[in-house]
Amino acid sequence: MAQFRNFRMVNYVVYGRGSFNQLDEILAPQRKGDAPMIFFVDEYFQDQQEFLSRIPLRGKDKIVIIDVTYEPKTSGVDKLRDDLKAEFGTVSGIIGIGGGSVMDTAKAVALMMTNPGSSVDYQGWDLVKVPGVYKAGIPTIAGTGAEVSRTCVLTGPTRKLGMNSDFTTFDQIVLDPELCKTVPANQRFYTAMDCFIHCVESLNGTYLNAFSQSYGEKAQVLCEEVFLDKDVWDDECDEKLVMASYAGGMSIAYSQVGVAHAVSYGLAYVLGTKHGIGNCIVFDKLEEYYPEGVEKFKRMVEKHKIEIPQGITKGLTEEQFESMISVSLGMKPLWENALGKDWESIMTREKLRALYERL
Template sequence: MKFRNFKMVSFVVYGRGSFNQLDEILAPHRKGDAPMIFLVDHFFENGAPTGDGKSLISRIPLRGKDKIIFADVTYEPKTTQVDKLAKQLKDEFGTVSGVIGIGGGSTLDLAKAVSLMMNNPGSSADYQGWDLVKVPGVYKAGIPTLSGTGAEVSRTTVLTGPTRKLGMNSDFTPFDQIVLDPELTANAPVNQRFYTGMDCYIHCIESLEGTYLNEFSKSYGEKALELCREVFVNKDKWDAECDDKLMMASYAGGMSIAYSQVGVAHAVSYGLSYLLGTKHGIGNCIVMNHLEPYYPEGVKEFKKMVEKNNIDIPVGICKGLTDEQFDTMINVSLGMKPLWENALGKDWEKIMTREKLRALYEKL
């Protein structure tokens, strides 16, 4: 048996106010006058404050030719968006000292991908798959302002390409540095915070009930699940402690799936995202609402959390789609083979037929 030898994030700093150390953290990685590029979620473009009341933008430690680029993450990152950003930076600067992603999972994924494409030829679509990236990117750091996706620790960057939605999965993809400052998540919109937190809860359920489960994944997954329950089940009012716990749930949840896999909810939501542009967190919630046959206890608890937190899960999003559109989603979803195998075992193709998957999509 061959064991996976996976790459983890090299450096981690955690704590309220740790964002203030960013200048000091980046200093050793500056190369001459090559700038640091701060790729920031467009949510912060109009001066949205962080936990200390100051705007996030005002706290970014700009030096020399450093540049802030606001990332439009209305939709999840596309390979065309990655290629355009990388070209823009190459044309303007030649090279850069690093790419710093500040935002939710989509912004972090975008930062990882742009870093890689600064040093790898062709299009990012050429690297959608496993271990296709052969050259390290420029230095990259990730600073989450939402908690739940695990993008800060994963070895993938999920992109929608010309023909599929698939990550650039490689040992060169993880961040070199992450800064985990719960203060930065304090002003997240309530619905968005829930959907992203549920991404963590759902991928823990999928990991802990999957055929790939091992003690490494189990130890992280169980802790992440415990933290999610403390926040979304036990707490009656959102407070700073919730931000602290959910940030660590995201980290632990991401570590859990690093050595296992996600499952049915993620595999099905990839199809929604590819065809309809459904954001990842909300897509997982829409699908999880209908997965009693696969995760009965998890779905029961999920619905309890939805009710307790007064969240509306969209329904009817697949209504009126054509046969061709259903086929597109089915093809994207069934292409996620490791996810289906983790969820249903090696004979998954006999269990999840195209007809059964079509029926599931029709319920959404």
């Protein structure tokens, strides 16, 4: 008899333009005595007092600005946990307001407030055994799907890998398209393409099933409506992208991503390449694996006059190439989804090296 994954979903979802204004009443029942709510806020907003003033601070609540120059590191997560424990002992919850890096940081720190050791110990699948403190995710840019995923991707001393567990998902998410209106066009594109690309990978993968297909097809259509059919950016575009991100995240909950994500993990580990742009750099060269998706992607790039960096692996050392290849090949479920059970005989170190050299 087949074993079906019984996966955890976000407990509560509020969607709508202006729904961020309900945050105070949403958090009220989750407060535990005088233990504070901690708001992790994307550094993009650090000088935007008008926005910061909308965050409902009560009692000892605190805003912590999160540096997103690099994607979350295990060392950074452990330090945030240690700082909060030293200052407050315990907290009522962690609220992540920003892009995927901020939401992943919020998920990881919420878990580390209650689990012993270092976040390094939990990089992998189902290693987290204790629920974290309450956590809520509020995306201010659409595409990563971090708001619904059961992972928080971290770069550790030896690898880039998520804390994948049923305890990782948010307890609450607030999907307010209004929060996305100030995103710079390039950044918006790279992050939205994370959604488009993981839909292409899911829909073309060996793990595909009707659940993943239903969400993935809708998310991909929404991305195409926004980036291929529309000529002027408007409120409807933000609304569609927020829902594409949500549906895209749901589509990979019961399947997996593929070649672009597996290869971009290596880039991120060695070069610090951010996830959205890294996926774009890789996907641009994947006609062999996703011909139809890459053709649409190239049309989107051209239409929106987006620059995809080229030649980023020129001049890398042998050691750097070997490190990228090892990190990438470590993403076994991604490769199996993309290429099937005998993927190791298809994606050899030599073939992957040649792909990295083209980037």
